Amino acid sequence: MRQSRSYRLSVQNPCYNMTMESIKLKAYKHSIPSLEELLDTDTEKGLSSQEAASRLSANGFNIISTGRRFNILLLFLRQYKSPVVYLLLVAAALTAIYREWPDAVAIMIVIAINTLTGFLMEFQAERSMNALKQLTHVSVRVYRDGILQILEAENIVPGDVIYLEAGDIVPADGRIIKTAGLLVDEATLTGESVPVEKNERDITTEVLLAEQTNCLFKGTAIRRGTVTMLCTATGMRTELGNIAEMLETTIKPATPLEKKLAVFSSQLLILSLILVAFIAVAGLVNRQPLIEIIRIAIALSVAAIPEGLPVVATLALARGMIRMAKQCIIVKHLMAVETLGATTVICTDKTGTLTENDLELVQLAFPPAFTWNKEAPSSIRSDESYKRFYQVAVLCNTASVSPGKDGKLNTTGDPLEISLLKFAIQHGCDTCNGVATYAKTGEYPFSSETRIMAMQHQGGDRMLVTAKGAAEDLLQHCTHILENNEVRKLNAGDVNKWLKHTAWLAGEGLKPLAFAYNECEESRHAILDGLIFIGVGGFLDPPRMDIAASLSQCRSAGIRVVMLTGDHPATAIHIASQLGLADNTRAITGREMPPFNELDATGKKYWLQTGIFARVSPAQKLDYIKVLQEEHEVVAMTGDGVNDAPALRKADIGIAMGIRGSQVSREAADMILQDDSFNSLVKAIREGRIIFDNIRRFIIYLLSCNLSELLIVGTIALLDLPFRLLPLQILLINLVTDVLPALALGITKGDDAVMKKTPRLLSAPVISRAKWKAIVIYAVIIGTFTLLAGQVAVITSMNAGNVLFFTLIFSQLLHVLNMTDAKDTFHDNYIVNNRYVWLALVLSSSIVILVTIVPALARPFRLHLLNFEESLLVLFFSLVSLFVIRIIKKLGVERYARNSL
Template identity: 50%
Template sequence: MEQAAQTPPYQSDINTVSQQWKTDAAKGISPEEAAQRLEQYGWNVIEATRGRSTWQILLHQLRSAVVYLLLAAAALSAFFQEWADAIAILLVIVVNTVIGFIMEYQAEHSMEALREMTQLRARVIRNGRTLEIPVEEIVPGDLLFLEAGDLAPADGRIVEASQLQVNESALTGESVPVEKNTQALEGKTPLAERHNMLFKGTYISNGNARMICTATGMQTELGHIATMVDEAAAGTTPLEKKLEGFSRRLMGITLIIVLVIFVAGILNRVALLDMLSTAIALAVAAIPEGLPIVATLALARGMLRMARHQVIVKRLSAVETLGATTVICTDKTGTLTENSLEVAALAMPPEQVLEKDPNKGQPLAESIPEEVREGGNYRYILDVAVLCNNASLAKQNGGWKESGDPLETSLLKFAWQTDMNVEEYRQRYPKEKEATFSSETRVMATLHKKDQGWFIAAKGATENLLEYCTQVLDKGEIKELTEPDKRKWLQRTEELAGHGLKPLAFAMREPEQPAEELLRELVFLGVTGFLDPPRKDVKQVIKECRSARIKVTMLTGDHPATARNIAEQLGIGEKEQDTVINGRDMKSYAQLPAEDKERWAQAAVFARVDPRQKLDLVSVLQERGQIVAMTGDGVNDAPALKKADIGIAMGIRGTQVSQEVADMVLKDDAFTSIVKAIEQGRVIFENIRRFIMFLLSCNLSELLVIGTAAALNLPFQLVALQILFINLITDVLPALALGVTEGSEAVMEKAPKNPEQPIIDRKRWIAIWSYSAVIAAAALGAAIMDAGTENEQAPNNVLFFTLIFSQLLHVLNMVSAKEPLFNNEIWKNKYIWLSIGVSSLLTLLTLFIPALSKVMHVGAMESRDWLLVAAFSVGGFVVVRVLKQVRLIL
């Protein structure tokens, strides 16, 4: 439905925009009004991003060289009036199409389920209350709050802005962030110059803002572009490209072999039609046309499994890279630690230090002595903690409802625990201006109107905040802050950090007039220490990484002593943990000498690092051939996340921008989830490699059987429909079952795979041809042993059934030679046994259903025939297992 056609919002002042959209620029609309507008305007979605329809998936199955080959075979059979064969081949086409459709449909819906898990949320203000809702539920007239790291979820008119800068490159192509304001514009203004508007798909790179939503969904500027441009075709993943190239080469080889077999049959005076239909069927059977579909399904299923373990993998290609990861560069806070911050220590001038008693559950705020509560420093620190703060906290059902940075919410908890009414205090002293925290300044400051004059509140890293301080509050008296004083407070900060606490310094100023520059001539108040203990399960997981030859490097903005303390507790770095590289000492990549690059590559702990240094570290590691997984949560982390081989964003504390550019999102922010994802990446790739080897060895065994029978002019041969039936029985269910194998317990004891290595290397090709030769020899051997009996059809029957059961048993050999015969992931996979059972039952139906027996050219079998089938099928399985045990093949 069309949204309101009025004066463009960028030409209107804020009051006019509020009236046009019947909203309050301070309180927003009511939830009831929002529900009505959702009915009127529809969901806030870009429709062009929908997946393929059911009919598109179905039609895709028919656009295949395999289908064309089968149709040609059916047409030839009909031309020569072989109606049974023609109908049977058409049935094969139907079965192939249905199987392919089901597999692709499942993969498509697995990906759709994954997309639903990665839905973004937005903060809206309705009836004066801040709520988090899915972006799809935003309606025109909604009042939204956005800050650095957020993606604009809709188009809107800015009504309040603080140091707001927006990256609009996704819309305008301009890579430099644009400064925004609230001033109305005159006349028609180009999109790139509408400095009072925010547009869907752009992101906030600095500051914060409130905006009134003026367009959603297809009515946004991004929606207009989507209607003009057809959605680009989805790119293929590296794995899919490898599989496609692999299939093309195999098709070429297969067609040459089929041509040789065809010519050999003609020279042996086999009927032309029989050889033609056999050649076509053989080509179909030999080419593993289902490889890309099965691979995609295995990837999608694996990704869905990861999602259930709190890991959203957004790109199929990331799964392949996960298995090759050699270095994990991880944040500390919330990833290696619990991210359950609480104020555990308070140091104030001159020498006063208050610490939480670890033997008591009582919060520090409740144990503060009365004389300290009445002191100036403590009172001002509480003021700063509440006012210089963008988080929100409310008591709910005996607990807390938190929104915002965990450090800031912990400060609000500290204030609540002193019986301070945080919301009332904030309303009494509203924020007028803000110098936002950035990874460069590491300081935040806000300006507030107080009863008598003005108040500047500031907090940040001690060493950074002290640069802006000229005075210190000492026992209620403001004194000059000397250089020895600064060194003393840096030492005190070092002591807190050395005990594993995260330090944060506080300062303030009370100017008579509203200040233009907030960060100057501040009065130092003291330092708090936050306790954030390591996650209990991380230490063991880091040991697992070591056995998997994956190095763990910790990157943090925290104090070096805090970083060293956590690293020692978790066992990060071993010998390297004694050296913590400080971001202050890190040169830019362009100025980095070779010895520093080597030192970076060997180091395991980096403290006080900023996003640019993260990016430089990724470059250094990649130079040395490492496959790097990098975590990040801020808007400034986006370049490092994109540069890394695997970008990992935090789902809880990560910004929308970091989540958008990342390959993975951790819903629980936990390091263990990263390692779990790497493990699953290895398992998925190993499963794909397994079913490729299984399919190839089975299909090539069919080539060898028919080629040998044709070349030696043996008195038995498989007919076309038998070949097609074998292909259906052994290529579908067992391959799918292999694709969902849980994986070996030893998968994390191996070194990461080389991403440049082909899926099937030389050793595996040798194994595939060896498997094929054994299976073919078993089938031909059984048939030869049965030749010469009175029943001329018996050898063909024995050949047919031995080949099927040899291939079905062969799936049990798709394990490493190092693993036990029975106690391995293949034997434990219930789907493997189910696939063998169902495939065996379908095979036996060709004997028991007369119509099928006639079409498949099989007849009654005697006990001797079945003994040969069983002996040679099991014998082939045993031979392969022996060859694996003596390490002749993989």
């Protein structure tokens, strides 16, 4: 490789950045040899690994900075930007004015503890989300050391030679070296809604960005064709980087869940203000000091709003997403988790999702009756049909297979194309020499609409066209057939015969693929015209053995599963029947699906009653989603191709395949299955339901606890009872009960019952009317028995204030054990079995005991150690509160089983 001084001095030469900047802005005006010289690279072999590492050190990673950096100091200061903190500061100021210094200091300590707790939880949530982001790396094919390798896109450097095809996202700016049928969506940069054609031709005049047809830009999408590109700019030096620098920091819109949580806060604030007004009037009637009324009012306001709720919810979502990531499920957006639990219909592909996606060529058939199958390998022949088939297998192919160091084969590309290369190698075909003797001059890329792929190669003084695809589509372009080593005219009988054979292969559960070729003296623009039919192959892709159990789970969960595939209908029906996917054996084909705007009510009903769709295009998938959503179904759609992106965006949950999925589909999706497995999708729905149930569970817990405090303080003020719950004591209770137990509930693993419930409505509130009633019931029970404990303490001449405080705090702590389903036993359920719940109870109790036994801490809170009689009284009423709630839930078991709390 050449060694130009411009790049060797790049690390130390201050002019280097200027040189790279000029290349970045004017790359379209440079010829390929000129850029090759400037960038000191080889467009055939790419960079060496050593040189690439040096350039990565000089240029930095190929990433776009968002301008938002995680700042610990700002995160800490943000904890003080809260109405709750403002109220506490007012309380501290008022107590200081009245020279009640212990209360003022204690309130400031509580403020510090609350803000520190919020800081730690948000810090953990931020770390969890950053860990999640690290799991979503984008890979790209790059020539390094003369070999096509798969690398992470962030490691690309100027001078790299990159290979892209339909479905890929362009990872950096670059100049096109060579291309075939290239169509690029540049809407992200230029706003142009129609994909533009690109080529490698030189441009000598000044043109606008949208007119730089010989260049590709980071973030745009390859819609059709293949391209080899020379990278000229990475990271913030790209055109996308320029836009990123110009963008001002925008405020991220709230997710639906965040909006629903905000509604809770507003409802609670209104409730607390109403109670505060009543209590203020009662205090004035009872001639209480004004400062006491103000302090109680502020404490009530604080007690009504669970200030840690948004942070705990975020942490629960982030933790759940990390847990899903460990199971090969990448959820890209927090709001997607909420939608997952409401999914009612899963529209799934067949290949790789319901099947293994480990294709193997097991049958071949050539005219007139030559057959080969895996069970009789000796039937391989050495005639013209096999020769032409090997040419198609090797030349009409973008995959690569090479020997690995461990003796295994290193493979890159489409599984079907890999299986063709493996077959050719296993049967003595020299694939390397087969490619080397031909030079590619044209290409017709595969698309979901045409289902055909063709290549044109120069071999000596003749042009060779090789093609493969779906038999019903490829035969339309064939005019001749190769039979008994001779070429003759193709007739209608031949077409019917081979279509029937294709249907037979599909009925046997094989994926059929037809092959054709043409040889002529000169290059032709329409390379599909006048093809010669060779024969048909059958590929085995067995169903995943563990899919049946997942499908059964979906049925129990009230989720309907529909197969939408581009495969032959007979293959789809065969796989569906093996898996028990559909109740009928009828499949609707793409040819039978009119456009959405021509679909009448009868047609829509027919679609809704069908579970198998075959030979469907991406546009038809989009139409089917529209029909489902008209019926208010919540749709999860899987996809892997570039043309699946619209359907993935249209679906309520778009799910891309991590292995075979294109970058475009992964960008459009809300979720990525790293193992392409349907089982992972079902696990994701289960996790989504558990996460949402956890959020709802700790909301119910927090609200019922806070409401019980409001009822107790309000009742004491209205009835002028002879004991008090001091504002500082309320703050301490909130500190102890609102954090650790809520966090423990947020990471509950759930149980199998979660997949035996019907999906909830997406529009339904997080807390239903029935659950609000339950919250009130819980609060009334906790408040009633706490007040009874205080009254008994008065009658028996105990310290009623201490008894009241400890009964309330331990009743609330034990209340966490009530956050299970009514049908569950008390001693064996997912709450009792959650070790974090018990850890939270131990730590929270320890904090209370510590505050009580340390005089300096106990004094501001007016607390002292309980004697034996007081301890028994607190324990009794705390346990009574727990068991009464459990009994009420059991008495209403049928109702609560449908609407568990």
